[in-house]
Amino acid sequence: MAPVRISAFVLLLAAAVAALLPVAFPFHCALVPAVAGALLRIDLGSSVPAAPFLIINAVVSIAVAIWGLKRGSPPDGMRLALFSAAMTGVLLAQSIVAFLLFWEGMSLVSAFLVATNHGKRYVRRAVFSYALVSQLGALSITAFLAILAVHAGTGAFAGIALASGTLPTGVRIAALSLAALGFGSKAGLVPLQFWLPRAHPAAPANASAMLSGIMLKLAVYGLLLACFVLAAPAPWAIGLALLLAGAASALLGGLYATIESDIKRLLAFSSIENVGIIVATLGLAVLAAAMQQPALAALAIVAALFHSVNHAMFKGLLFLGAGTLVERLHVTNLDQLGGLAKGALRRSALWMLLACMAASALPPLNGFASEWLVFNGFIHALAVGSPWFKALALFGIAALATTGGLAAAAFVKLYGVGFLGEPRHPAPVEPEPFDASVAALALLGAASVAIGMIPSVVLRPLSQLAGGMMGEAPLPVPNLSVLPFLALLPVAGAVFAVVTANRRGVREAGTWTCGSVVTLRSQYTATVLSKPLRLIFGFALFPQRERRTEYGTSRWIPTRITYVLSTRYVFDELARNIAAFVQRVSRGARRFQGGFLRVYLGYALAAFLAALAVAR
Amino acid sequence: MSHAAQIALLALFAPLLQGIVSRLRARMQGRPGASVWQPYRDLQKLWGKDAVIPQRSMFVLVAPGVALGVAVTFVSIVPGIAATDAQAWRFDAVALALLLALGRFVTVLAALDTRSAFEGMAAGREIAFASLTEAPLILALLGSAFLSDGSLVHAPNGIWIDALAAGALLLVMLSETARIPVDNQQTHYELTMIHEGLVLEYSGWQLAMLRYAAYLRQSAFFVLAALLMPGSGVATLGWMAVVGASIVLIETAYAKLRLFEVPQLFASALILSLASIGLRIVDVLR
Structure with missing residues (x-):
């Protein structure tokens, strides 16, 4: 094995260990510059809310490191180590300067990761839109933190948290709105989600695994920090905004995932959906805290954190599996795939199946446990508070249930079309051997199964954390430990069916298609499998079909018919329109910046006179 | 009646229920119809026959077992009909919906593994409709169950609020049990089937x-559906008869809906279930 590959592995592993160390050995250190005083101090230390995210960072980084032993390009591995370290830095930051430094470092490194294949035009465009959104987000976050720091008179998070109680309501709402904008854009919430489905297919798969598995969760961490520590208590309006934006992201992400045929874009939309669920649950927590229901708020925080952990596991697995696929077949379009479980991805298929089941929230996997907990938070909310609060909870349940159905449709499509049936891909590849990349998938898959079977392992520490934050223990959920047993009889049934088949014997006789020959073309593709959904949700997707017919010698016998199917992405169009508007305005503003020194001197004079007039 | 007895009775008489509904529907349509014991004969005949499958793939082999396991679990987590409001039962609507999703996931994968376009067609329709029925299913069951920590409490002032939830569940049930106006158990026409289409390749x-x-x-x-209505014990048995009668009536009076009008049916189910909970929220305030 090439030494550069091994050194990338060691670096990323070291980054993972560095993320774990502060959880095991709490520490705190501060660097206060002599000149600038309290506002500019750089403060690092382990904090309670960061612990689950540090563990997510470590586990996903280790899996990515193992995967990198076999696949991916080693220089990417080096950058990934830097990325992981920057994210650890964000989680350890205990002052504004430290937080912003690491946050910007993280954004920068991730932009470089997205730009890996910068030779292609769509990659450059993806980098541009990602950089734009993350700079906009960083600007809002800076403004948010600056407002808090000015009020508290210190840059240290501890001081800001102490002073948060005395924030005037208007300032608090303004600051938290900026935080929601900044962190929400990083999380890929509607309507600022458009960068995400572009960045993920552009980035290499191991980078996508970390972007989706870890970085999106840091945005969740940011929201948690803003709403429950730095500017606590957050007003109900912020909770409402988070709940609505989260539900909209969940629904739209789920919908776009079901109709998507490109495997990496499908996973990206599914990330939008899952982060939407997490943020909606955080919104519920904020609302519940504002309604004086700390136990319910704590339960919602536990659910949001639990789903964050689980999403990191199964989505990291899915992206790494997609990476194996790209490297072996160079195809990501499901319509050109099929039968992967038979050869091309023989060893990875089982783990991909488990991850697809977890993403569809099926028992007994981890996605089921956390989705159930999220639902439970909303159901408990039906029984308390004002009727408006209950109505919101009702809306949340309806949105979550529909999202769950859509996610199941998306992942049944991913696995059923991509991995089952006959291969559509013409190029033969040798069957996949068991190697490091499969071991990486197995690591995350085993974690998903283990958390799903024994959820209390993760839930107990999370409950303590949330209880500490809210000052009251979360509402108990006694059922969750027995729920994995729901899968007992189905698994027993599966064993029974296989045993009976072996005992009695089954005859193989080919697929029946009314007597015609079964060809590859009769096998359903991803596009046509999702057609009913595309038509049912036509009011949001605007599907368009264009038919082109070519004729040869006779005008009655077409030689070729091609269909072009397209879907409109309304929020992308909205973003594009806003961007076009901004460009138009700035082009107009160029008139005032002619480049003549005289004009600028005139502006300076006018500004000086205006300042005098105001200060007089 | 203990819960174990209920599970055993349901397991024993589930085919009879199908037989009775089929017989009633036949009478309603002016046909004599098959005996109510016909489903048992069908099962016995099929069980004795060998199975023919397209190819030995794991999913094709496993799916019937998973479907059966899911169904048995479903029957065993359904609350006892003898329980009164005082002995409030706990029921987990979310877990039920996700359990049914597990069965569907495996069945649809088995269908896609056969490579047949008929199965693919049915699979696409099944996942589309399932994503629309999940919300009304959960909400209809929650309507009765949310008030005191998951335990069943009927609305204090009215059968109508319960009836809304039961109506929503009935509409979902029409889809889940492959009945008119969503699907039709009587035809075996490949282009229109949903549930039968998924298992087209199975035999014996x-x-x-x-x-x-x-x-x-x-x-x-x-x-x-019967439990969502007030009363327990004999009253619930009576409501089960009402559910059966409504299904027979609907199957006789209506034709199958056009495929893309079915979502409107599910939208009505969603609205019914939302209305039932909404009315209860207002009711609790009073």
Whole structure:
């Protein structure tokens, strides 16, 4: 094995260990510059809310490191180590300067990761839109933190948290709105989600695994920090905004995932959906805290954190599996795939199946446990508070249930079309051997199964954390430990069916298609499998079909018919329109910046006179 | 009646329920109809026959067993009909919806593994409709169950609020049990089938397992819909008869809906279930 590959592995592993160390050995250190005083101090230390995210960072980084032993390009591995370290830095930051430094470092490194294949035009465009959104987000976050720091008179998070109680309501709402904008854009919430489905297919798969598995969760961490520590208590309006934006992201992400045929874009939309669920649950927590229901708020925080952990596991697995696929077949379009479980991805298929089941929230996997907990938070909310609060909870349940159905449709499509049936891909590849990349998938898959079977392992520490934050223990959920047993009889049934088949014997006789020959073309593709959904949700997707017919010698016998199917992405169009508007305005503003020194001197004079007039 | 007895009775008489509904529908349509014991004969005949499958793939082999396991679990988590409001039962609507999703996931994967376009067609329709029925299913069951920590409490002032939830569940049930106006159990026309289409490749004892699983699921849905209405014990049995009668009436009076009008049916179910909970929220305030 090439030494550069091994050194990338060691670096990323070291980054993972560095993320774990502060959880095991709490520490705190501060660097206060002599000149600038309290506002500019750089403060690092382990904090309670960061612990689950540090563990997510470590586990996903280790899996990515193992995967990198076999696949991916080693220089990417080096950058990934830097990325992981920057994210650890964000989680350890205990002052504004430290937080912003690491946050910007993280954004920068991730932009470089997205730009890996910068030779292609769509990659450059993806980098541009990602950089734009993350700079906009960083600007809002800076403004948010600056407002808090000015009020508290210190840059240290501890001081800001102490002073948060005395924030005037208007300032608090303004600051938290900026935080929601900044962190929400990083999380890929509607309507600022458009960068995400572009960045993920552009980035290499191991980078996508970390972007989706870890970085999106840091945005969740940011929201948690803003709403429950730095500017606590957050007003109900912020909770409402988070709940609505989260539900909209969940629904739209789920919908776009079901109709998507490109495997990496499908996973990206599914990330939008899952982060939407997490943020909606955080919104519920904020609302519940504002309604004086700390136990319910704590339960919602536990659910949001639990789903964050689980999403990191199964989505990291899915992206790494997609990476194996790209490297072996160079195809990501499901319509050109099929039968992967038979050869091309023989060893990875089982783990991909488990991850697809977890993403569809099926028992007994981890996605089921956390989705159930999220639902439970909303159901408990039906029984308390004002009727408006209950109505919101009702809306949340309806949105979550529909999202769950859509996610199941998306992942049944991913696995059923991509991995089952006959291969559509013409190029033969040798069957996949068991190697490091499969071991990486197995690591995350085993974690998903283990958390799903024994959820209390993760839930107990999370409950303590949330209880500490809210000052009251979360509402108990006694059922969750027995729920994995729901899968007992189905698994027993599966064993029974296989045993009976072996005992009695089954005859193989080919697929029946009314007597015609079964060809590859009769096998359903991803596009046509999702057609009913595309038509049912036509009011949001605007599907368009264009038919082109070519004729040869006779005008009655077409030689070729091609269909072009397209879907409109309304929020992308909205973003594009806003961007076009901004460009138009700035082009107009160029008139005032002619480049003549005289004009600028005139502006300076006018500004000086205006300042005098105001200060007089 | 203990819960174990209820599970045993449901397991024993689930095919009979199907037989009774079929017989009633035939009478309603002016035909003599088959005996109410016909489903048992069908099951016995199928169980004795060998199975023919397209190819030995894991999913094709496993799916009938998973479907049966899911159905048995469903029957065993349905609350006892003898419980009164005082002995409030706990019921987990979310877990039920996700359990049914597990069965569907495996069945659809098995269908896609056969490479047949008929199965693919049915699979696409199944996942589309399932994503629309999940919300009304959960909400209809929550309507009765949310008030005191998941335990069943009927609305204090009115059968109508319960009836809204039960109506929503009935509409979901029409889809889940492959009945008119969503699907039609009587035809075997490949281009229109949904549930039958998914299992088109199965035969013999494997089909017997799938059929029995469908009967079990149907009987569990009967019990759930009846439980949403007030009363317990004999009253619930009476409501089960009402559910059966409504299904027979709907199947006789209506034709199958056009495929893309079915979502409107589910939208009505969603609205009914939302209305039932909404009315209860207002009711609690009073």
